[in-house]
Amino acid sequence: MALPLIKTVGVIGTGVIGASWTALFLARGLKVIATDPAPGADSKLRDYLLKHWSTIPNATVTQADYLNNFKFVKEIDPYLRDLDLIQENGPERLDFKRRLLAHLDANTLEHVVIASSSSGLPSSEFITECRKNPARILIGHPFNPPHLVPLVEVVPHQGTGDAYVTAALQFYRSLGKDPVLVKKETPGFIANRLQVAVCAEAYSLISRGVVSAEDLDKTVTSGLGLRWALTGPIMTNTLGGDGDFNHFMDHLGPALKTWLDDMHRHEFDIDSQDVLKERVNEWISHVNLKEVEESRDKLLVGLIGSKSEGSL
Numbered sequence: 671m672a673l674p675l676i677k678t679v680g681v682i683g684t685g686v687i688g689a690s691w692t693a694l695f696l697a698r699g700l701k702v703i704a705t706d707p708a709p710g711a712d713s714k715l716r717d718y719l720l721k722h723w724s725t726i727p728n729a730t731v732t733q734a735d736y737l738n739n740f741k742f743v744k745e746i747d748p749y750l751r752d753l754d755l756i757q758e759n760g761p762e763r764l765d766f767k768r769r770l771l772a773h774l775d776a777n778t779l780e781h782v783v784i785a786s787s788s789s790g791l792p793s794s795e796f797i798t799e800c801r802k803n804p805a806r807i808l809i810g811h812p813f814n815p816p817h818l819v820p821l822v823e824v825v826p827h828q829g830t831g832d833a834y835v836t837a838a839l840q841f842y843r844s845l846g847k848d849p850v851l852v853k854k855e856t857p858g859f860i861a862n863r864l865q866v867a868v869c870a871e872a873y874s875l876i877s878r879g880v881v882s883a884e885d886l887d888k889t890v891t892s893g894l895g896l897r898w899a900l901t902g903p904i905m906t907n908t909l910g911g912d913g914d915f916n917h918f919m920d921h922l923g924p925a926l927k928t929w930l931d932d933m934h935r936h937e938f939d940i941d942s943q944d945v946l947k948e949r950v951n952e953w954i955s956h957v958n959l960k961e962v963e964e965s966r967d968k969l970l971v972g973l974i975g976s977k978s979e980g981s982l
Contacts, residue, residue, distance in 0.1 A: 673781055673837045676754040676844075677701060680746060682770070683759035684711050687787050687816060689718040691757050692740060694817040697729040698845050702740040703749045712742040725967050726817050727975060728846055750777045755841060757810065759787045764796055771807060772799035783834050783841070785810030789862060792855035794827035805831040809852075810838055811859055818970045820848035823859045874938040877946045883953045899973060 679695050681688050684706040692715065695702050704715060716737075723733055731739070743749060756778065760770055767786065774784055775797075784807045786793060797804040809825035816822075822842045826835050835851070842849040852859050858866065868890075875881050881889070897906050904915070911918025938946075 673783070673833060674754060676783075676837075676841055678703065678752055678754050680749070680753040680756040681705070681759065682746065682756060682774075683761075683787075684715045684742075685759065687812065687814060688757070688759035689715050690722070690815040690817045691759065691787070691812065693719055693722050693726055694845055695757075696736045696739055697723075697726040697731065697817070699730045699735075700739075703746065703753065704740055704742050705744065705746040706742075707744075715742060722815075722817060725971055727971055747777060750774070751779055753778060753782055755782060756784045757787060758784065762789060762791060764791060767791065767796035768799050771796050772801075775800040775802045775804060775807065780806075782806065783808070783837055785838055787811055790858045792825065792827065792857065793830075794855055797827060797829075805829055806834045808834060808838060809859070810842065810849075812847075813861065815967070818967060818974065820846065820974060821861065822847045822849040823852050823861060824849050825852040825855060825859055827855060870938045871933055873946050874933070874936050876949050877938065877942075878936060883950045900977070 678701040681692050681695070681702055681704040684692060684704050685708075688704070688706065692702050692704055696719070706715070708714075719737060719740075723729075723736060729736065741749075756774060758767075758770065758774070760766055767788070771784065771786070771793075778784070780803045786796075786807070786809050788796075788809055789811055793807050793809050797807050800807065804827075808827065808830045809823065811823040811825065813819040813821050824835065824838050824842070839849050839851065850860065856863070872886050876883050876886055901909060907918045908915045911921065
């Protein structure tokens with residue numbers, strides 16, 4: 671089953687993630703109908719679009735078209751049948767998503783893909799009240815900011831139709847994204863689980879006084895992160911084993927077990943955060959976070975462009 675071409679996207683929720691999605695959709699020539707009940711959401715979205723226009727790579731439209739090809743509406747219901755795809759960015763609350771998705775399912779055309787930006791709740795948990803066509807609902811989880819970071823986790827539930835999965839993957843690729851298909855639902859999906867695993871050990875090391883918060887981050891940005899931005903952990907391990915993953919595992923296996931055993935003995939206690947907060951905040955209090963964010967976004971654009979040119 672071939673689904674119709676996607677020309678108009680509905681963005682439900684225009685906080686940081688929804689606004690960033692909107693910027694990307696508009697820069698790639700799509701029409702957007704956006705809604706958010708928060709006071710001042712309309713002006714905040716326009717301010718965001720103005721601020722980030724210059725950072726969006728590979729825009730296919732002029733700035734004027736980018737800023738004028740969206741409509742912010744208080745009530746999206748009158749427009750639901752005009753949408754070709756919905757990107758939902760509501761609160762990460764199961765009760766909210768169940769009500770919202772049931773409403774969207776009942777009031778959109780049956781073929782329209784409904785993708786949720788949920789960062790951890792699998793769609794099987796919030797389609798329970800959908801009656802019309804829950805097979806077109808799935809997760810399209812981006813990484814902040816979506817208009818820059820290419821990764822999107824596409825996570826179907828067990829009943830999601832193959833045609834809708836294919837349509838979602840093709841849609842995100844058409845935007846210059848690099849989607850991955852998560853074959854089995856698991857809480858937190860893939861990237862956030864990896865992130866939590868790394869952060870849990872980082873929190874433990876900082877709390878125990880093994881390393882400062884600043885040097886912990888430097889360990890990633892000056893070492894691990896540089897390599898992982900180019901070759902992920904599996905390829906990095908393979909290259910470290912002289913091109914042989916089996917050799918890497920056989921060679922480092924005993925050490926890995928020792929390190930893992932020690933990590934389990936010093937596992938971070940999420941209920942004991944005071945020392946961690948104190949040590950992180952002492953560093954952060956001396957940092958200009960606005961400059962850090964602006965520098966990050968500028969360098970991200972260059973890094974993503976370089977990776978694309980190098981075809982890694």
